[in-house]
Amino acid sequence: MIPSEKLLRYLEDLAKEEHPEINGKEYSQSQVILAERLVRDLQKAIGIASQKPKLSRRRAFIVILEELYYDVPKYPNDLTLDGIHRRASQRFEFSQRSLTRFMTPEDLHPKDPCLFYENNGLKMGNYKVAIAHLLSYSHIYFQIEEAVGSLKKTYTEILLC
Amino acid sequence: MSETLYKVLDFGRPIDRQSFGEVMDEFKGLSLSHNTFTLSDGQLKTLIATVFTYGLHYYEVPEERRELLLKAILEGKQPLFDLSQTFARHLINNLDGHAKLQLEALQIIEYDLKNPLTNELLVDFVEMELLDQTTSYRKWEYGRFSMAYLAAHLSIQDGWENVEKTVKEQKPRPEVYLKNFGKELENSRYNLDAHEQLLLHLIVKSKLWPDKSALTDYLLAGSITQQHLLGLSLRSEKLASTLKNALQNLPTINKRRGGPKL
Numbered sequence: 284m285i286p287s288e289k290l291l292r293y294l295e296d297l298a299k300e301e302h303p304e305i306n307g308k309e310y311s312q313s314q315v316i317l318a319e320r321l322v323r324d325l326q327k328a329i330g331i332a333s334q335k336p337k338l339s340r341r342r343a344f345i346v347i348l349e350e351l352y353y354d355v356p357k358y359p360n361d362l363t364l365d366g367i368h369r370r371a372s373q374r375f376e377f378s379q380r381s382l383t384r385f386m387t388p389e390d391l392h393p394k395d396p397c398l399f400y401e402n403n404g405l406k407m408g409n410y411k412v413a414i415a416h417l418l419s420y421s422h423i424y425f426q427i428e429e430a431v432g433s434l435k436k437t438y439t440e441i442l443l444c
Numbered sequence: 445m446s447e448t449l450y451k452v453l454d455f456g457r458p459i460d461r462q463s464f465g466e467v468m469d470e471f472k473g474l475s476l477s478h479n480t481f482t483l484s485d486g487q488l489k490t491l492i493a494t495v496f497t498y499g500l501h502y503y504e505v506p507e508e509r510r511e512l513l514l515k516a517i518l519e520g521k522q523p524l525f526d527l528s529q530t531f532a533r534h535l536i537n538n539l540d541g542h543a544k545l546q547l548e549a550l551q552i553i554e555y556d557l558k559n560p561l562t563n564e565l566l567v568d569f570v571e572m573e574l575l576d577q578t579t580s581y582r583k584w585e586y587g588r589f590s591m592a593y594l595a596a597h598l599s600i601q602d603g604w605e606n607v608e609k610t611v612k613e614q615k616p617r618p619e620v621y622l623k624n625f626g627k628e629l630e631n632s633r634y635n636l637d638a639h640e641q642l643l644l645h646l647i648v649k650s651k652l653w654p655d656k657s658a659l660t661d662y663l664l665a666g667s668i669t670q671q672h673l674l675g676l677s678l679r680s681e682k683l684a685s686t687l688k689n690a691l692q693n694l695p696t697i698n699k700r701r702g703g704p705k706l
Contacts, residue, residue, distance in 0.1 A: 310659070312448040315581045318659045322667060325660075331639055334503070334671070337579040339571030376503050377571065380561060405549065408542050413572060419448055420580055 312419055319423075335376045336423050342413050343371040345392045346424050353433035358388045375424075396437065397444030407441070414438050451538070453585050459533040460486050464494045464518045468557060480554035488551060489536055494518060495560050495570045496532035497525050500578060504674045513674070514561070524677030527593045527669070531586055535574050543573045579670065584659050587666025591647050594669075594676075598684040600651065607691050611652060618653045621694075628690045636686065639668045640679070644687055 338346070347370045352358055364386060371377070393399035400407035417424055418438060421431045467487045474481070483491065497517050505513050517525050539547060546569055555563050578586050611621070625648055629641045636644075646665045650657040669676065676683065 308452050309449050310452065312450070312581065314659060315450075315584070315663075318584065318663045321660045322663045325664065326667070329638060329642070331642070331668075337503075337575070339568070339576050341568060341572060342576060378499055378502055378561065378567075380564075380567065405545060409546065409572070412542060416576055416580070423580075 316422070335374065338375040338377060338424060340371070340377040340380065341391060342417055342424075343375040343377055344368070344388075345413060345417060346430075347371045347374070348388055348392045349434050350425065350427045350430040353427075353430040357394055362388050364388060364391070374426075396441050411438075411441055414441070450581055453534060453538050453582070455534050455589070457534075457537045459530065459537060460489060461530075461533075462486055462490045463520050464490055465520060467491070471557065479558070480556050482552065482554050485551065488547075488555075489533060491555060491557070491560060491563075492536060492566065492570055492574070493529040493532040495563075495567055496535075496574050496578075497528040498561070499567075499570055499575045500528050500670060501525075501673050504672065518560070522674065522677040523680060524597065524673050527590060527597075528673065530593070531578070531589050532574060534589075535578070535582075539573065546573065583666040583670065584663040585666075587662035587664065587669065588650075590669040591650050591662070591665050594643070595647050595651055597680065598647075598687050600647065600687060602688050603692055604651075607652070607694075610694075618649070618656055621652070622649055624694055625690060628693055629686070631690075634686045634690065636683075637675075639672055640676070640683060643668050643676075644683065644690070648687075648691070 344364065344367050347367050348358075351367075351370075367388065389399070396407070396410060400410060414434060415438065418431070418435060421434075425431050467483075467490050470487070471481060494517060498514050501517075502510050502513060516522055520526070536547070550566055550569060553563075553565060555566065561567060610616075622645065626641070626645055629636060629644060643665060646657075646661050650661060
């Protein structure tokens with residue numbers, strides 16, 4: 284049980300901060316990030332357990348692949364998604380579906396996306412949206428800064444191809 | 445990257461409320477030699493809303509009970525699953541151009557309705573285009589929607605006129621009123637969990653002083669509802685009676701007049 288004074292104090296603190304107000308029909312990413320920080324602090328303070336970040340399986344795989352292989356031009360030949368799946372489930376919450384047969388790391392997160400998606404506009408579109416979201420919230424999803432830098436580079440490239 | 449701006453969801457557009465059971469009924473009597481079917485626009489949205497609800501709440505139960513959870517969602521066994529399903533339908537109404545194209549592409553595929561989670565392309569779409577935003581930048585919008593939904597679900601209207609009358613006549617300072625309400629909720633006879641106390645507190649605050657509710661309040665509510673929807677659903681009656689009793693038992697400012705400064 285949270286003593287009400289303690290709770291109220293935290294709720295008041297939330298209100299005192301330069302908290303994001305909701306105005307109009309738009310809000311910004313930085314408003315969301317600030318609010319998330321405040322809420323995380325409050326949850327910690329009153330002992331509401333936080334959990335692993337939730338993320339779609341496809342995006343979770345991209346995070347793990349990028350962190351492991353951002354500095355090599357090509358994935359190892361014998362790399363399968365099983366190991367990536369294991370690591371991704373330790374870091375993120377996503378439903379534990381079985382892996383689709385024949386899906387490879389390259390299918391999920393190609394080393395040369397411009398070439399890989401050359402003839403598939405819709406898939407390229409999906410990939411772009413997937414990466415953009417990961418970069419917007421990289422502070423939550425990534426643990427290795429260099430991987431964020433290299434993913435940003437990829438993103439800039441795919442905007443041009 | 446430049447600052448990303450998001451459009452606030454428009455809840456004004458109409459949604460369908462067809463249940464998964466009703467979709468199943470529409471396929472009753474069709475040849476059993478078929479396991480997969482193409483779906484109408486409405487049926488597809490129902491399937492999406494169902495998979496979305498499972499995806500948002502499955503981790504509230506341990507792995508061995510997730511199949512049961514899915515069954516409960518498919519059969520509409522718990523009233524509050526409708527909260528997330530309805531939110532999903534509004535999200536679909538608000539999809540941007542790129543996601544709309546994907547939704548169109550999903551309309552020509554056949555689906556296995558008996559095993560909704562085996563429809564890989566659809567599950568990917570739900571995770572990537574609906575769940576990822578609901579658990580990140582739209583979590584506060586989910587929270588605001590939840591608070592409105594829960595206020596109605598927990599029948600906050602019962603006795604609310606009295607609350608409004610008290611607030612109008614006595615004009616208590618919001619922080620004093622909320623502090624008293626918080627104290628009342630702490631009473632052990634209600635036996636509430638920390639997150640339930642907090643959620644009721646936030647619901648009352650947003651209803652009485654909407655201009656004092658910030659994005660952080662909604663985000664906190666969204667976080668609680670996403671994490672505990674099944675529990676909240678199971679305890680709906682208890683929460684509704686707690687809310688009613690706690691509001692009725694709230695000491696008014698008059699009673700406290702002359703007492704120690706709060």
